Amino acid sequence: xxxxxxxxxxxxxxxxxxxxxxxxxxxxxxxxxxxxxxxxxxxxxxxxxxxxxxxxxxxxxxxxxxxxxxxxxxxxxxxxxxxxxxxxxxxxxxxxxxxxxxxxxxxxxxxxxxxxxxxxxxxxxxxxxxxxxxxxxxxxxxxxxxxxxxxxxxxxxxxxxxxxxxxxxxxxxxxxxxxxxxxxxxxxxxxxxxxxxxxxxxxxxxxxxxxxxxxxxxxxxxxxxxxxxxxxxxxxxxxxxxxxxxxxxxxxxxxxxxxxxxxxxxxxxxxx
Amino acid sequence: xxxxxxxxxxxxxxxxxxxxxxxxxxxxxxxxxxxxxxxxxxxxxxxxxxxxxxxxxxxxxxxxxxxxxxxxxxxxxxxxxxxxxxxxxxxxxxxxxxxxxxxxxxxxxxxxxxxxxxxxxxxxxxxxxxxxxxxxxxxxxxxxxxxxxxxxxxxxxxxxxxxxxxxxxxxxxxxxxxxxxxxxxxxxxxxxxxxxxxxxxxxxxxxxxxxxxxxxxxxxxxxxxxxxxxxxxxxxxxxxxxxxxxxxxxxxxxxxxxxxxxxxxxxxxxxx
Numbered sequence: 001x002x003x004x005x006x007x008x009x010x011x012x013x014x015x016x017x018x019x020x021x022x023x024x025x026x027x028x029x030x031x032x033x034x035x036x037x038x039x040x041x042x043x044x045x046x047x048x049x050x051x052x053x054x055x056x057x058x059x060x061x062x063x064x065x066x067x068x069x070x071x072x073x074x075x076x077x078x079x080x081x082x083x084x085x086x087x088x089x090x091x092x093x094x095x096x097x098x099x100x101x102x103x104x105x106x107x108x109x110x111x112x113x114x115x116x117x118x119x120x121x122x123x124x125x126x127x128x129x130x131x132x133x134x135x136x137x138x139x140x141x142x143x144x145x146x147x148x149x150x151x152x153x154x155x156x157x158x159x160x161x162x163x164x165x166x167x168x169x170x171x172x173x174x175x176x177x178x179x180x181x182x183x184x185x186x187x188x189x190x191x192x193x194x195x196x197x198x199x200x201x202x203x204x205x206x207x208x209x210x211x212x213x214x215x216x217x218x219x220x221x222x223x224x225x226x227x228x229x230x231x232x233x234x235x236x237x238x239x240x241x242x243x244x245x246x247x248x249x250x251x252x253x254x255x256x257x258x259x260x261x262x263x264x265x266x267x268x269x270x271x272x
Numbered sequence: 273x274x275x276x277x278x279x280x281x282x283x284x285x286x287x288x289x290x291x292x293x294x295x296x297x298x299x300x301x302x303x304x305x306x307x308x309x310x311x312x313x314x315x316x317x318x319x320x321x322x323x324x325x326x327x328x329x330x331x332x333x334x335x336x337x338x339x340x341x342x343x344x345x346x347x348x349x350x351x352x353x354x355x356x357x358x359x360x361x362x363x364x365x366x367x368x369x370x371x372x373x374x375x376x377x378x379x380x381x382x383x384x385x386x387x388x389x390x391x392x393x394x395x396x397x398x399x400x401x402x403x404x405x406x407x408x409x410x411x412x413x414x415x416x417x418x419x420x421x422x423x424x425x426x427x428x429x430x431x432x433x434x435x436x437x438x439x440x441x442x443x444x445x446x447x448x449x450x451x452x453x454x455x456x457x458x459x460x461x462x463x464x465x466x467x468x469x470x471x472x473x474x475x476x477x478x479x480x481x482x483x484x485x486x487x488x489x490x491x492x493x494x495x496x497x498x499x500x501x502x503x504x505x506x507x508x509x510x511x512x513x514x515x516x517x518x519x520x521x522x523x524x525x526x527x528x529x530x531x532x533x534x535x536x537x538x539x540x541x542x543x544x
Contacts, residue, residue: 011283012291014382019284020359021418022294053419054426087292090422095387097418097425097448110286115367135405135420145417146293146369147325148407150362153369154326176369 002061003091004068007110016106018089021097022144024106025049026087030114030241034074035271036084038240039066041201046088049141055090055105062086065107073111081114081268083241087144114241120259122248123161125175125237127224128152132165132173132197140199148197152176161245162237167195171221178237178245179203180222183258185231187216195221202238206265227255234258243267274333275363276340279382288378290361293369294416296378297321298359302386302513306346307543308356310512311338313473318360321413327362327377334358337379345383353386353540355513359416386513392531394520395433397447397509399496400424404437404445404469412471420469424448433517434509439467443493450509450517451475452494455530457503459488467493474510478537499527506530515539 005012017023027046030037043066047059069084087110091103130152138145148165153176155163162175172180173191179200182189188210193199210217227235227250235255237245244262247255277284289295299318302309315338319331341356359382363375402424410417420437425448427435434447444452445463451472454461460482465471482489499507499522507527509517516534519527 007286012286012288014279014284016284016291017422019288019291019380020298020416021422022416023419023422053423097421098428099422099426108291130409131407133405133407135403137402137423138419143419144292144294145419147295147410147415147417149369150289150293150295150371151325151409154371156370 002057002065002105002107004065005106005108006072007108012108013092013106015092016089017091017094017099018087018106018108018144022146023099024055024087024089024144025053025142026085026144027142028241029084029086030081030267031070031074031084032081032268032271033076033078034070036070037267037270038201038205039272041205042240045142045201046086050088052141053090053143055088057088057105065109069109069111083112083114085110085112089144118161118242118245120246120262122246122257123237124159124249125162125164125247126155126160126251128155128163128165128176130155130165132167134167134173134195134197136194139194140196142198149176164250169221171195171223172227174198175237178239178242181206181236181238182222182227182232183234183236184226185233187218189218189220189222189226191222192219200238200240202240202243202267205270206238206244206261209265228253232256234261236261240267274329274337274377274379276337277378277380278344279380284380285364285378287364288361289363289366289371290359290378290380290416294418295371296327296359296361296416297325297414298357298416299414300513301356301358302353302539303342303346303356304353304540304543305348305350306342308342309539309542310473310477311544313477314512317414317473318358322360324413325362325415327360329360329377337381341381341383355384355386357382357384361416390433390514390517392518392534394518394529395509396431396521397434397436397519398427398432398523400427400435400437400448402427402437404439406439406445406467406469408466411466412468414470421448436522441493443467443495444499446470447509450511450514453478453508453510454494454499454504455506455508456498457505459490461490461492461494461498463494464491472510472512474512474515474539477542478510478516478533481537500525504528506533508533512539
């Protein structure tokens with residue numbers, strides 16, 4: 001079974017392993033009324049990655065919790081989008097890092113207003129000084145171990161919308177809260193799954209949309225010179241809540257901007 | 273200022289960034305009565321590493337909280353050791369990963385009974401299948417991002433006391449909750465600080481004890497063959513609460529055991 005905690009009503013139990021070690025994972029889903037953008041994909045990712053961490057939850061249990069959350073927070077007549085956050089932890093107990101067998105997972109559920117959508121005319125980004133390290137065993141999991149992203153996000157000041165983190169090989173891997181997509185003369189490029197800290201639901205959906213339109217999309221490393229060089233036709237940040245965000249300026253260099261992809265791949269068109 | 277939460281009395285605020293992102297760090301201190309083993313070093317490490325994370329706390333503020341904790345939990349007449357855990361988080365607030373300027377840090381304080389000391393005759397260990405990745409910006413910090421250690425600790429079953437994690441170069445870096453020390457024909461060896469996920473207070477103290485006795489201690493990578501080869505004179509696990517733990521069997525191979533170092537470097541001799 002899974003024990004549900006409603007933010008604002010229930011307090012977090014002291015021994016929760018999410019708070020102690022970041023021993024859990026989370027999803028943020030863009031909602032309108034009682035519908036969620038790419039909701040099934042979010043729930044499927046959580047179940048799949050929970051299994052990788054050894055946290056037992058079934059698709060049915062999570063669906064049931066999601067339905068309760070939608071009924072509690074979703075006003076079918078309200079037009080303003082909101083964000084549903086699901087935080088699943090291994091539960092409370094164990095001796096230090098070592099979990100106790102048979103622990104009941106905790107699911108913390110909270111709702112908040114959605115941020116305003118970024119301008120289609122593009123945003124400013126810069127390179128982060130915080131390198132990104134990815135454990136191959138945890139690659140892609142939206143776990144609660146997000147200190148690298150927090151440290152990068154601290155660099156976001158003034159007009160800056162996002163910072164881009166690189167791995168030890170100097171490849172651009174991710175923004176602090178976004179996946180990357182490059183449009184170039186040679187087609188579309190995005191870093192491969194094995195390199196990612198977080199394998200975004202929006203990333204996967206956008207790749208499928210592009211491929212369904214016959215576009216060539218290659219999952220391979222992106223270097224700074226690929227984005228800043230002459231072959232760049234557009235550089236995009238992908239996020240489930242923010243959608244597709246074109247970058248108009250990177251590291252104080254102007255980039256070509258095309259808002260078309262953001263219009264085609266609007267997450268509010270995927271409400272289900 | 274720092275806001276203090278006493279485990280068992282105060283509930284964790286819903287927006288705590290420790291629970292959301294592992295945005296914080298912690299110390300566990302072995303206590304007897306109202307004295308703590310290497311207490312000053314623990315408090316100094318927390319203040320220093322908090323500064324690396326940009327979490328504002330002064331040595332004086334932390335000392336004051338420590339004194340309150342000792343007065344609350346420490347029974348001067350009781351002989352049984354206990355463990356004081358201090359969890360410092362960036363506080364509550366911010367937009368997603370990005371912290372809000374001027375947030376008040378949270379200090380969660382809890383006490384628990386100390387685990388029984390391991391046998392001087394040595395323990396069993398094995399190599400972990402969970403690789404260890406260390407972000408150079410966060411190296412050594414006992415942060416709340418401990419999912420790699422949790423995943424490794426899940427491998428500890430039966431008679432096994434610890435599992436040893438390696439980095440991408442195949443070097444032995446750390447146990448899930450311990451630093452490593454090798455005694456060999458060529459002197460003492462321990463992995464260098466830059467490679468460490470957690471730079472243990474006990475590790476540093478033991479190195480100083482050895483050097484004060486004129487022993488040659490080298491901080492350089494340790495390979496499996498160094499421990500399993502003929503030159504090994506002893507392999508030790510170091511932890512502030514457990515002390516110095518000799519390994520008598522690693523990956524089903526017997527190792528030479530000498531309990532002398534554990535006797536010399538007993539953390540309960542460092543109560544202050």
